[in-house]
Amino acid sequence: MEAAENVAALETKSAGDWDVKQAFGEFMTSFEAFKESNDRRLHELEGKSGEDVVTVEKVDRINRVLDEQKKALDALTLKGRRPALGGGAVTPSEHKSAFEAYVRGGDEAAIRALDTKAMSYGSGQDGGYLVPPETEAEIGKRLASLSPIRALATVRQVSTALLKKPFSVSGPATGWVAETAARPQTASATLTELQFPTVELYAMPAATQALLEDAVVDLDQWISDEVEAAFAEQEGKAFVVGDGLNKPKGFLTTPNVHEGDWTWGSLGYVPTGVAGALPASNPSDVLIDLVYALKAGYRQNANWLMNRKVQAAVRKLKDADGNYLWSPPAQAGGRASLMGFGLVEAEDMPDAAANATPIAFGDFARGYLIVDRAGVRVLRDPYSAKPYVLFYTTKRVGGGVQDFDAIKLLKYSAA
Structure with missing residues (x-):
């Protein structure tokens, strides 16, 4: 099945069903579909008839899919970097135990001994x-x-x-000078x-x-x-x-x-x-x-x-040799690039x-x-x-x- 024909299926994917590897593969498939449709749009622009409305709508739709998939991919990558909750026995610090007692029941005795109340910089005591x-x-x-x-x-x-x-x-002023010439102050x-x-x-x-x-x-x-x-x-x-x-x-x-x-x-x-x-x-x-x-x-x-909207417009641009200026990330968790420089949304x-x-x-x-x-x-x-x-x-x-x-x-x- 061609890349462009996968778009409808990609739009129905749930981010929660993806693992990072699968999400990255789906993202790259969408990008290939985007290039194929955008190339068709540009070819139509060069022709006498002008760009087709259906093609333009398809490019915009795939563009939106790319944005959503990149967002989901970033979220999955971030989730994978977080430590598992309760993944090991860690002895809580004295401050943490006292803070938990304060948060759960309002018991200030332990934390009062470890900490002092915060003072507002501009206006009296605000506590905490x-x-x-x-x-x-x-x-x-x-x-x-x-x-x-x-x-x-x-x-x-x-x-x-x-x-x-x-x-x-x-910086300080400098100047060339002959060996025996006077050195004026700079x-x-x-x-x-x-x-x-x-x-x-x-x-x-x-x-x-x-x-x-x-x-x-x-x-x-x-x-x-x-x-x-x-x-x-x-x-x-x-x-x-x-x-x-x-x-x-x-x-x-x-x-x-x-x-x-x-x-x-x-x-x-x-x-x-x-x-x-x-x-x-x-x-x-x-x-x-x-x-x-x-x-x-x-x-x-x-x-x-x-x-995101400006990136969607820039993603359609090509250089004089017909190469896209925008490039997808090289790996899951990486950044997209524009003309070789990282692009941050x-x-x-x-x-x-x-x-x-x-x-x-x-x-x-x-x-x-x-x-x-x-x-x-x-x-x-x-x-x-x-x-x-x-x-x-x-x-x-x-x-x-x-x-x-x-x-x-x-x-x-x-x-």
Whole structure:
């Protein structure tokens, strides 16, 4: 059976029925079907009759299948990397035992001896206890898997509310000189100070008393499961489009200027030449321009960043030799690539629109800094939502661009 004829069957597959190997095989089959249908569409465009509506609909449908299968494949791969619950006898730490007693029954005696109540940075005492190290590590690890920017950026842990980071904008001036000529004084290096404040991110899962009294329930695991999605969703959005007011400052809210006019403190962009779209003729040229707008030292570890809809459009592009610019991951758990560079999907990136910047390219480890204040805190509240017990879980996190030359944007504009 031809690849294109398998699409209908692929759409009915349940992600829960796949193992990773089978899911990867289905994904590659879909990609072959996509190439076959898209080649037919491009051939029709070159003909006199123009592209057929049925063919266009088929390409879009397979594109959606690819997106869903890649999402399912990523989820299966992530699940396979998680340790089995209850897979061995591990002696709980003293802090973990005390924390569990606090969470289950509100017994503060043991944990009070080990921990002190948290003090709010800006406003009086808000109470709460530090979670045990096992829980904090679990939350941080799984956030890295769920938040694409956190997985790409540099992450620093601090014990204060503000990180100040010096950055050398320019080195000392130098010059050639004759052996016996005078040595005039040169300009010194130029330093700038970047500040990254940490702000509070919270989640408040609720549990019934029956759940807390169930000794089978792993409370650390439950808290991690409840807060990871909420934290990752809020973090991921803030790292991209956060305005810096009680949240991290996203890289897309940093001022951007045409690459030819770039100065420190802003991100450079390359225009597509067409408002709201890629150029109809040789669209791959603007992507090449964006790649080489980035200096060689940054390109070595560069990645593309875009959302699912923009990736679907880019997936249809070919170079001058007829080769697809987008390539599927080489193995399960790997990343797709675009023109040889890794492609990361971030749903908080904007859609294609006039003057939008839906595609970013750069070395995000050097370009963006995430600051985590050490400690995740939990405050047990059995009173506010009876019969439920609320767990007010907080952490402090900040972020912002640290190297404005390491990230470049593709702007869907005429100039």
